[in-house]
Amino acid sequence: MSNEQQRSTFTLDGRRIAFTPGQTIMDAALAAGVYIPHLCHKPGFAPHGSCRVCVVRADDREVSACTAPAATDMRVESEVADIRALRVAVLQMLFAEGNHVCPACEASGNCTLQAVAYHCGMLTPRFPQRFPRRAVDASHPDFILDHNRCILCELCVRASRDHDGKRVFAVSGRGIASKLIVDAPSGRLGDTDFSADDAAAHVCPVGAILRRDEAFRVPIGRRRFDVAPVSRVGDVQTDPDVPAGAAEVLP
Numbered sequence: 001m002s003n004e005q006q007r008s009t010f011t012l013d014g015r016r017i018a019f020t021p022g023q024t025i026m027d028a029a030l031a032a033g034v035y036i037p038h039l040c041h042k043p044g045f046a047p048h049g050s051c052r053v054c055v056v057r058a059d060d061r062e063v064s065a066c067t068a069p070a071a072t073d074m075r076v077e078s079e080v081a082d083i084r085a086l087r088v089a090v091l092q093m094l095f096a097e098g099n100h101v102c103p104a105c106e107a108s109g110n111c112t113l114q115a116v117a118y119h120c121g122m123l124t125p126r127f128p129q130r131f132p133r134r135a136v137d138a139s140h141p142d143f144i145l146d147h148n149r150c151i152l153c154e155l156c157v158r159a160s161r162d163h164d165g166k167r168v169f170a171v172s173g174r175g176i177a178s179k180l181i182v183d184a185p186s187g188r189l190g191d192t193d194f195s196a197d198d199a200a201a202h203v204c205p206v207g208a209i210l211r212r213d214e215a216f217r218v219p220i221g222r223r224r225f226d227v228a229p230v231s232r233v234g235d236v237q238t239d240p241d242v243p244a245g246a247a248e249v250l251p
């Protein structure tokens, strides 16, 4: 690494963060052990920039930390009151757009949306609940696909396409009409070659892609985000054999 690269830093809430050319604000912050809330971002995945939960202010402009490139001497603010309030509003919108009934959801305690909402201090709803009518696809022998909880982060789309080489998932439509679809003439997950070995089977940050046989294997109170906050354990679990709270621990 050249001296120039070694010297490249920006400030994040007053703290100097080193970065290498090509890294985003999010990449550099996570590498330095500084958590910026995020949902559609996942290390090792192509940036997507759709959820907007990672909003920060960079040189007086609001940007998505997961897509904005880090730049020398950039001044980034994340944990300041108005940016925190923006994040809470984004989360409140996500909760209003879907059917997220945490106390009745088997992903409770393992759900990154729920954990990020706790982290950001979202205490109440704010927008009228839309209660969309969405399907539950129970056609697959090992998985349930519950569209009610899908936040359209496209992590499963990217995982299937870029890591599994399959393209089981895609998003169709625009804006409020967007929806997750699966690549089968019937539109049913059970008619695809989706399997438990796929990376896409382990990336959903909410309870939209659920394994049938795992529902309450880990009791509520001992799940991933029950035992440690999302700021410490990172985002969704990628390895089903790693105990909750043990994976992706940030330094």
Ligand code: SF4
Pocket (backbone or CB within 6 Å): 149, 150, 151, 152, 153, 154, 155, 156, 157, 180, 203, 204, 205, 206, 208, 209
């Ligand atoms: Fe994201 Fe899960 Fe919806 Fe896929 S099913 S787009 S991983 S929320």
Ligand code: FES
Pocket (backbone or CB within 6 Å): 037, 038, 039, 040, 041, 048, 049, 050, 051, 052, 053, 054, 055, 064, 065, 066, 067
């Ligand atoms: Fe950056 Fe979703 S994590 S836009």
